[in-house]
Amino acid sequence: MPRLLPRHFYDQDARALAPALLNKILSNADGRQGRIVEVEAYCGAEDAAAHSYRGPTPRTAVMFGPPGQLYVYFVYGLHWAANVVAGGLPGSAVLIRALEPVSDIEVLRKARPGISRPTLIASGPGRLTKAMGITGDDNRTDLSSPSARIQLWDDGVDPPSRPVQSRRVGITRAADEPWRWHVEGNAHVSHRSARQKKE
DNA sequence: GTTTCGATTGTG
């Protein structure tokens, strides 16, 4: 029996929350669901790669708010990316980097026109928001609210006891911090070259 | 007010 993740679940350091989010289910109220298979932690003022590094701005204000809210940002003039605000250090969050489609797979596929291979439906931060229909309108969503359009669920599948840990993808500052985790061997993990790399 | 460049992706 799936249960909505409670508010207090999010109140922990991003580097603990990130691997704990592996295998959790991200849902859209229209029935779309995906299992989180890849995440990255961003750690506020301690992390030069974090949007929140230099303190709150209009865009990053949500990162300094209560844990468990969605931080959605627009990047490269093209893509949306979704993060879960963490507790601990102010300005911390977990970037969701890849989902394994769970349901309704036909709807997920239709949200990604031109994609044939199932492993390309939601394997990347921009791809998964497109597949799930997440945009700036969903910024600040309270993921633990029973009435939220976007939610996070525990369906009984535990996080991997030994997640693969590696360096984060696509950043230039603080690039050596090993704050990326993924489900070993999962075909929906993004960034093929970094998929195996243990660090 | 102006400029830079990005927590990426799809195509070549």
Added chain:
DNA sequence: ACAATCGAAACC
């Protein structure tokens, strides 16, 4: 390997 595409935020 590289263009697409635009807004946030750094800088003047």
